[in-house]
Amino acid sequence: MTVAELKELLGARVLNEGVDLSREVGSAYVCDLLSWVMAKGAPGTAWVTVMNHLNVIAVATLLDMSCVIIPENIEVKPETLEKAAEEEIPVLSTGKTAFEIAGLMHSKGLGDPVK
Amino acid sequence: MPLIAEVFPVEKDDFVTAGEASAKIKRTLKKLGVDSALLRRISVCSYEVELNLVIHSLGGTIDFQVTQDSVMLLVKDRGPGIANLELAMREGWSTAPESVRMMGFGAGMGLPNMKRNADEFDIKSEAGVGTEILMKFRLK
Numbered sequence: 001m002t003v004a005e006l007k008e009l010l011g012a013r014v015l016n017e018g019v020d021l022s023r024e025v026g027s028a029y030v031c032d033l034l035s036w037v038m039a040k041g042a043p044g045t046a047w048v049t050v051m052n053h054l055n056v057i058a059v060a061t062l063l064d065m066s067c068v069i070i071p072e073n074i075e076v077k078p079e080t081l082e083k084a085a086e087e088e089i090p091v092l093s094t095g096k097t098a099f100e101i102a103g104l105m106h107s108k109g110l111g112d113p114v115k
Numbered sequence: 116m117p118l119i120a121e122v123f124p125v126e127k128d129d130f131v132t133a134g135e136a137s138a139k140i141k142r143t144l145k146k147l148g149v150d151s152a153l154l155r156r157i158s159v160c161s162y163e164v165e166l167n168l169v170i171h172s173l174g175g176t177i178d179f180q181v182t183q184d185s186v187m188l189l190v191k192d193r194g195p196g197i198a199n200l201e202l203a204m205r206e207g208w209s210t211a212p213e214s215v216r217m218m219g220f221g222a223g224m225g226l227p228n229m230k231r232n233a234d235e236f237d238i239k240s241e242a243g244v245g246t247e248i249l250m251k252f253r254l255k
Binding site: 032033034035036038039042043049051053054055056058059061062063064079087 | 130131133134135137138141151155158159162163166218219220222223224225228231
């Protein structure tokens with residue numbers, strides 16, 4: 001599934017419009033502890049987090065993730081979106097909870113990150 | 116002689132630029148053609164150590180060197196040093212303040228993540244003086 005298809009699945013919006021959504025999503029992960037995500041994430045992972053600051057983009061970039069998904073319409077800081085645009089990391093936003101997002105992704109066969 | 120040698124200063128509490136040294140290191144290594152699995156391990160280590168400097172130190176430097184067969188990160192800070200190194204190396208143990216935990220840091224995974232991902236990991240610390248971490252990665 002591509003990021004564009006994932007966006008449709010979740011009924012999400014792209015917060016940094018213009019970013020490339022053709023990347024393949026390889027796996028999914030839900031966590032808000034950045035070091036934990038550093039330890040577990042992988043290239044292509046779609047990462048669901050309530051964190052909205054700059055360092056989220058740093059982690060996503062360093063792990064070469066496919067996108068970041070922000071649940072429950074949490075507001076994302078403008079500087080975070082600027083950084084995301086610069087690093088070409090799509091930031092998706094939806095009103096759904098992390099639990100619902102995870103359920104939808106799991107139902108479509110997305111699994112845990114494999115390093 | 117190293118092929119590449121660069122020193123990145125990292126300042127205490129600077130969460131805005133935190134991660135930039137790691138991003139530069141990653142870009143440099145990617146250009147050199149370092150394979151993605153190794154690149155990931157080096158990125159985890161550089162990011163964790165960079166954030167440790169921001170969160171826990173009084174400021175310091177990351178000395179990044181690439182030779183024909185290895186990548187080295189030598190990290191030195193200006194203090195305050197780690198009181199109990201054995202505890203600091205334990206997964207889940209952290210001295211990060213509440214404000215930092217609210218940002219998703221302070222999981223107590225930083226040093227263990229570094230040790231797990233580096234081919235060689237060495238840490239020296241003296242309370243009241245400072246901490247020095249050396250990490251090496253083999254290039255095939």
